[in-house]
Amino acid sequence: MYRRVCLLRSEGRSGEAQRMEETELAAAAMQAREASESGPEADARLEALMAGESERVAAAFAFAEVLAPMLSDRLRALSPARAVAGNSGPSRPDIRPARDARGIADYIEEMLAQDRAASR
Secondary structure, three states, X not given: OHHHHHHHHHOOOHHHHHHHHHHHHHHHHHHHHHHOOOHHHXXXXXXXXXXXXXXXXXXXXXXXXHHHHHHHHHHXXXXXXXXXXXXXXXXXXXXXXXXXXXXXXXXXHHHHHXXXXXXX
């Protein structure tokens, strides 16, 4: 859940991130505190979890910034006929996200799957 908050912030959707943090995340954090034997221990675990998720989202964005151009170049090299015909890149399937927005890891998985399918 906190990963989603981080992703929303990274996308510039701060208002939506704040609403989620103040409602869903706050309720989940309260449940975790109540289930814990020690309040300070629960807070420390939550802070560690949040720090880890922040780092994970930042790393995913950094990875995507490196991976996207590499995949784009590779896909262009695999279909020279389209490049000659004036098409700027490979066609992409019409994939619509589920009701909940997908995370960057889902997009990376999808790109890797397409790359694997093209190399077969």
